[in-house]
Amino acid sequence: MYLDQGRLILLVCASLLACSSRFAQATEADPAQVISTPHAIQTLDGSYLPVQTLEKTVTDLMTRSCVTGLGIAIFNENKIVYLNSFGWRQKEQRLPLNVDSVMYGASFTKAVFATMVAQLVQEGILDLDKPVEQYLPKPLPEYDKYRDLANDPRYQRITLRMLLNHTAGFANFRRLNPDKKLMLHFMPGSRYAYSGDGINLAQFIVEQVTKKSVGDLMQERIFNPLHMLNTSMTWQEHFNENLAFGHDDKEKILGHNRRSSVNAAGSMDTTISDFAQFIQSLMQGKILNQQGKDILLKPGITINSVTQFPTLSSATTQDNQAIQLSYGLGWGLFQTPYGKAYFKEGHDDGWENHALVYDDKQIGIVLMSNSANGDSIFKELLEALIKDTYTPWKWEGYIPGACAVGEGVK
Structure with a gap:
């Protein structure tokens, strides 16, 4: 009797050790395992979406639209509750995308940079409404990159x-x-027109004031504190260990640009895991407290353009008046019956990203794709996964579509 009990105890202990070992191996292989994924995700309307249904929806849409790879993070109650990846990081090599695969952040960079600037504003180092020229020891056109503005x-x-x-x-x-010259197309402050050159001028001013590279500032103020170990404003050799390539609309590899210079408009490489940490910290008021978030997300300009691109189009619409589409610092904004929301996109050849947070509902989502077709499923993903029906998808250019017969994720 006692011998049998002893054997039973040994067997149970051995079983537990084996399970523990398997869990450790799974965690090491897939950091997404660290997150305690619920059986269902809470959506904006209060309903719950079963994870199994979520994942079938994702894979079905990816197959329909030839989306090569996709990373997804979902947030409930201001914390990550779902983190996963689908498809390939390098399709021709049959290398699967995972949550630590290094992807191109594209214009996600602008949102992180603006968040860092909001920190500097809160600390009194910068004044958002002071003419930028007043930060400089000489007139702006006396600097090489801005000579075109002299007249x-x-x-x-x-x-x-x-x-x-x-x-x-x-x-x-x-x-x-x-x-090919820098020029002003309208009176500053009079209308919205998305501009990477504008962000790069902001980078120049920040570096002049702080006497530090924006790359160093981002590392010190954002990436290091949040343990974003696979995120950088310039190329790092260790990225090669788990690198995602961009793919065109036929799922042919475009590669991954190894950027050597810091560009606040779009040089950041990151992972879905790292960027989810950034969004979680922003939602929780850690990287910026409430005062800082108010600085970041204060509506600065109402947007009535028909589409975001081409940026200088003068065509206007009232279609987004109901959601009060506007822009804060580096983030788009809109209002809904669920409260305010903020969002940011990232686009480049072979890369499509979207982040969306419903601040009052404490619900958010990040989508990162290494496919030129990625944005063709964003509208449906936002609706299906968190019940978002207010994102101005036409203005964003998120037109749903299917790829040619015979193509698709395989």
Whole structure:
């Protein structure tokens, strides 16, 4: 009797040790295991979406639209409750995407940069409404990159707030202008026009004031405190160990640009796991307290353009008046019956990203895709996974679509 009990105890202990070992191996192989995933995700309308249904929806949409790879993070009660990846990081090599695969953040960079700027504003280091020229020891056009503005005195009106809420008057990039020169297309502060050149001028001002590289500032203030170990403003050699490649609309590999210079408009590499940590910290008021979030997410300009791109189109619409579409510092904003929401996209050849947070409901989602087709399923994913029906998907250019017959994720 006692011998049998002893054997039973030994068997139970051995079983527990084996289970513990398997769990440790699974955690090491897939950091998503660290998160205690619920059986269902709470959505905006108060209903619950079973995880099994969520994952079938994702894989069905990816197959329909030839989306090569997709990372997803979902937040309930201001914390990550679901973190997963689907598809391939390098399809031709049959290398699966995982939550620590390094992906291109694209214009997610702008949102993180703006968050860091809000910290500096809160600390009194920067003033959003002070003309940027007043931060400099000499007139802005005396710096090489800004000589083109010498004959347009309107540049003297530009503030950091205008640069960060895309109202400074620049094209997205000067290379898109007919003569490839930097120019103001309208009076600064008068309308919205998304501009990477505007963000890059904000970077120049921040670096002049702080005497530090924005790369170093982001590392010190955002990436290191949040343990974003696979995130950087420039290429790191260890990224090669788990690297995602961008893919075109036919799922052919485009590669991954190894950026050597810091660009606040879009040089950040990151992972779905790391970026989810950033969003969670922002939702919880850790990387910015409530005062800082109020600075970051204060509506600065109402948006009435028909679409976000092309940025300088003068066509207007009232379609987004009901949601009060606007822009804060580096983040788009809108209002819904569920309260306020903030969002940011990231686009480049072979990369499509979207982050959305419903602040009052404490619900959010991040989508990161290494596929040119990624944004063709974003509208449906937002609706299906968190019941978001207010995102201005037409303005975003998120047009649902299927790939040609015979193609798809395999």
